[in-house]
Amino acid sequence: MRLLLLLLALSLTALAQEGPPPDLPPEVFRIARELRCPVCQGESAAESNSGVAVEMRRIIAEMLEEGKTEAEIKAFFVERYGDWILYEPPRQGVTLWVWVLPVAGLLVLGLGLFAYFRPRRPLPMELLEEAERRLKEPPA
Amino acid sequence: MKGWFWLLLVAFLAGLFWWGMQRNPRELPSVLAKERRPAPGFTLPLLPPYRAEWGEAFRLEDHLGKKPIVLNFWASWCYPACYEEAPVLEAAWRRHRERVLFLGVNTQDKEPEALRFIAQFGLTFPQVFDPRGRVGVDYGMYGVPETFFIDGEGRVYARHAGAIDEATLEKYLKEMLP
Numbered sequence: 075m076r077l078l079l080l081l082l083a084l085s086l087t088a089l090a091q092e093g094p095p096p097d098l099p100p101e102v103f104r105i106a107r108e109l110r111c112p113v114c115q116g117e118s119a120a121e122s123n124s125g126v127a128v129e130m131r132r133i134i135a136e137m138l139e140e141g142k143t144e145a146e147i148k149a150f151f152v153e154r155y156g157d158w159i160l161y162e163p164p165r166q167g168v169t170l171w172v173w174v175l176p177v178a179g180l181l182v183l184g185l186g187l188f189a190y191f192r193p194r195r196p197l198p199m200e201l202l203e204e205a206e207r208r209l210k211e212p213p214a
Numbered sequence: 215m216k217g218w219f220w221l222l223l224v225a226f227l228a229g230l231f232w233w234g235m236q237r238n239p240r241e242l243p244s245v246l247a248k249e250r251r252p253a254p255g256f257t258l259p260l261l262p263p264y265r266a267e268w269g270e271a272f273r274l275e276d277h278l279g280k281k282p283i284v285l286n287f288w289a290s291w292c293y294p295a296c297y298e299e300a301p302v303l304e305a306a307w308r309r310h311r312e313r314v315l316f317l318g319v320n321t322q323d324k325e326p327e328a329l330r331f332i333a334q335f336g337l338t339f340p341q342v343f344d345p346r347g348r349v350g351v352d353y354g355m356y357g358v359p360e361t362f363f364i365d366g367e368g369r370v371y372a373r374h375a376g377a378i379d380e381a382t383l384e385k386y387l388k389e390m391l392p
């Protein structure tokens with residue numbers, strides 16, 4: 075009897091607690107991983123346990139339940155925080171440069187290396203003979 | 215000719231580096247303030263001390279477009295920034311209450327602790343309770359404390375991140391008030 079009461083008391087306190095955030099489907103974390111946690115440094119909304127990140131995951135879960143697509147969910151956060159919230163900047167507008175510049179840089183590097191290591195054309199025969207001749211000449 | 219190209223490239227990269235170093239990595243853009251978007255509406259319960267004067271719930275839409283609004287997000291666990299700005303906000307509210315509405319949004323907090331904070335600073339401007347912090351996400355809030363200035367047309371005029379001081383607060387109020 076006493077044990078039963080104890081169990082009841084324990085379960086009641088467990089109920090009264092706010093409890094950890096509800097278990098969310100992995101889909102939520104997959105989307106949250108591509109969104110920045112606004113208050114953290116270098117952490118995504120999937121990893122952080124800050125209040126905002128927890129709320130963001132809850133919002134994502136709710137929107138998924140409403141049948142919203144991943145693009146719609148991301149647009150929801152971009153509308154509020156700007157492109158800043160996305161870990162991958164969109165491949166258009168100003169942020170297109172972020173994607174283009176590394177490729178352009180590699181290209182320039184490749185061209186430079188090619189120009190440097192390009193096999194030189196051998197010197198013409200008569201020039202070589204002339205050089206040979208002058209080498210053998212006694213110094214004046 | 216070739217030498218010029220490399221010189222220009224190095225100069226360009228140096229310029230880019232210099233520009234990058236001048237930027238403030240802590241500067242966070244506010245989409246709402248930049249585009250002067252209409253302030254997102256919300257309805258939140260008022261904390262008990264304010265229910266007599268303002269009712270059970272506060273609907274922001276009922277107040278938009280009448281007077282400028284100073285919307286302050288805070289939490290009792292946000293120490294010391296929120297503790298620094300609370301007296302500044304209360305003093306400004308007492309000075310301007312006829313012309314500007316101040317509204318505090320207690321974010322991701324527990325009610326008893328929020329009430330203790332309110333009592334500590336004797337805050338007299340209305341305070342709403344948002345334990346989940348949903349309204350903060352609608353405003354693109356990064357972290358408490360953050361203050362949004364909503365102009366007389368109900369549009370977001372400016373956002374201040376971090377504890378606000380009197381000079382900054384007065385500057386924004388002067389710009390917003392006709």
